[in-house]
Amino acid sequence: xxxxxxxxxxxxxxxxxxxxxxxxxxxxxxxxxxxxxxxxxxxxxxxxxxxxxxxxxxxxxxxxxxxxxxxxxxxxxxxxxxxxxxxxxxxxxxxxxxxxxxxxxxxxxxxxxxxxxxxxxxxxxxxxxxxxxxxxxxxxxxxxxxxxxxxxxxxxxxxxxxxxxxxxxxxxxxxxxxxxxxxxxxxxxxxxxxxxxxx
Numbered sequence: 001x002x003x004x005x006x007x008x009x010x011x012x013x014x015x016x017x018x019x020x021x022x023x024x025x026x027x028x029x030x031x032x033x034x035x036x037x038x039x040x041x042x043x044x045x046x047x048x049x050x051x052x053x054x055x056x057x058x059x060x061x062x063x064x065x066x067x068x069x070x071x072x073x074x075x076x077x078x079x080x081x082x083x084x085x086x087x088x089x090x091x092x093x094x095x096x097x098x099x100x101x102x103x104x105x106x107x108x109x110x111x112x113x114x115x116x117x118x119x120x121x122x123x124x125x126x127x128x129x130x131x132x133x134x135x136x137x138x139x140x141x142x143x144x145x146x147x148x149x150x151x152x153x154x155x156x157x158x159x160x161x162x163x164x165x166x167x168x169x170x171x172x173x174x175x176x177x178x179x180x181x182x183x184x185x186x187x188x189x190x191x192x193x194x195x196x197x198x199x
Contacts, residue, residue: 011037016054020098055104079171086163100155
């Protein structure tokens with residue numbers, strides 16, 4: 001990419017993200033972005049259709065970058081996976097702060113969640129082989145929602161803790177679930193309920 005084009009896009013994205021810190025995306029206009037970024041509207045429309053298209057492209061870049069990092073990790077390295085995600089969040093702090101703020105795309109967290117699910121459900125199947133496919137899915141959602149919640153609070157808190165500290169905490173929670181054997185009890189209880197045995 002030409003250096004001037006790259007610089008122009010950086011200015012547009014930076015200005016847009018700065019605006020999203022205090023405004024919901026529906027209130028951000030192309031004119032406002034162009035004025036603050038000191039580019040003309042023709043230049044903006046050369047690369048983006050509107051503010052929503054700009055946000056989509058920023059999200060795609062973030063997801064592509066994260067996918068490349070995760071692809072380099074061993075598929076069974078749970079700590080490595082979370083560390084890679086948290087380090088990516090820290091590296092792109094300004095972007096993630098906006099994407100998780102609620103001023104942008106409310107579905108971004110769901111897309112991030114779904115991506116992690118599709119790539120890591122095999123870990124649940126490995127750790128909890130006695131559960132049915134449906135129960136493994138439920139358990140993944142239970143764990144993942146909690147992990148997303150921890151990461152969200154970490155982001156909101158300014159990411160003051162080191163990624164390794166947050167990673168160790170998340171993995172410790174998952175290990176506790178794994179070691180407790182509660183999932184197996186849930187499996188047995190579920191079977192009893194499905195069979196109508198409530199005694």
